[in-house]
Every structure is written in C-alpha cells, then in structure tokens.
Amino acid sequence: EDQVTQSPEALRLQEGESSSLNCSYTVSGLRGLFWYRQDPGKGPEFLFTLYSAGEEKEKERLKATLTKKESFLHITAPKPEDSATYLCAVQVRGDDKIIFGKGTRLHILP
C-alpha cells in the first residue's frame, strides 16, 4: 500500500536553531514529491516539487532534498514566522491523485 509518514509530529526550536523534518514514503513508483506549508485557518501553500533522487530545491531558509525512500525539509536559522505545519505529499506514477502525510507542526520560539 502506498503511504507517506512524516516525523516528528511536532517540533519546537529556538530561533536560529537549524533542524530537519522527515518525510518517508513507500510507493510503487514515484512521480513527484511535494512540500507544503499550512498556517492555522488557511489552505496549504505550495513550497517545492521534487521528481528524482538527488534533487534539491531551496527557498529562503528552506531546502528540500530527495532520496529513493525519503525527503528532508531542512530549515536553516529559523525565525518565528517559520512556525507552521509542514505537509509532505507524493504522487504515484500513473495516478492523478496525491497522498498526504499527516504533517509536522513546527514552532519557533523567539
């Protein structure tokens, strides 16, 4: 069965303390892996798409990486405004649908 698991469920960091969020997946064939940010009371906001192992994408303090079994979202020197829930999703080859993980709630303390 295709599935996506994110860890940890929640993470509290001090401002400036770098860390990584994990997204592990088991699918029959990966078409694409997506990262989203979701603020309370809002819809998910698209961050990155990764297609193949070894690929990396960066945006401000965020960098997403992809291997054959997992993806990491690295957060460098985070600020309080980076506090949000980060969602990972995968699209299986030959399918129109994507499967979401349950997310990691990130809280950055000033």
Added chain:
Amino acid sequence: DAGITQSPRHKVTETGTPVTLRCHQTENHRYMYWYRQDPGHGLRLIHYSYGVKDTDKGEVSDGYSVSRSKTEDFLLTLESATSSQTSVYFCAISGEEETQYFGPGTRLLVL
C-alpha cells in the same frame, strides 16, 4: 496566488440537511479536487475531477457527491449531512504540471 475561491467559508447546518460547497477557479486548470482535513488524519481526498463532467472517487467518498458542469466550478454535495462530516473542506486545482494549489477552505459544522 492561484485564483481559487471557496464558498461559503463557514457553515453551520443540522443533521439530515443537504449541503453544497462550491469551488471556483480562474486558472482554467483541468484538474480539481475536494479534500477534508481532520485532526489526526491529515488531508484526505473525497472526489476529484479531470475534466468537465469527468469525476472519480477518492479515499473517503461515501456520503458525498460532486458535479462539474463548467471548467471553473466544482461542487461538493453532502446529500444528508451527518455529524461525522463536520470538518474543514479544501478545494485544490492543478494543471498538467501536477502541482496542486489549494483554496482557503470551508469550515463546516453539522449539529
């Protein structure tokens, strides 16, 4: 921001009443999706559409129906609302590049 709107944004209804949620896009994208988001479950796909009048079921489709008579509109109907359908509902759209863009959500409370 992708041009997606959802209406209503908030709704309170009673068990057994029909409810219709609307998703409207201005991007002319082919694919449209309805998800529900609940604590402990994350985002789960209800139904999706891959063109006008073309729809398919998702993971949690029981108790829901959809219709798409125009490219820009995708309607989600709860024929007879139940308390288990209390949730936040999100619409998403995607073009051929596969990335899905989400609307602001509709909070539904079924009493």
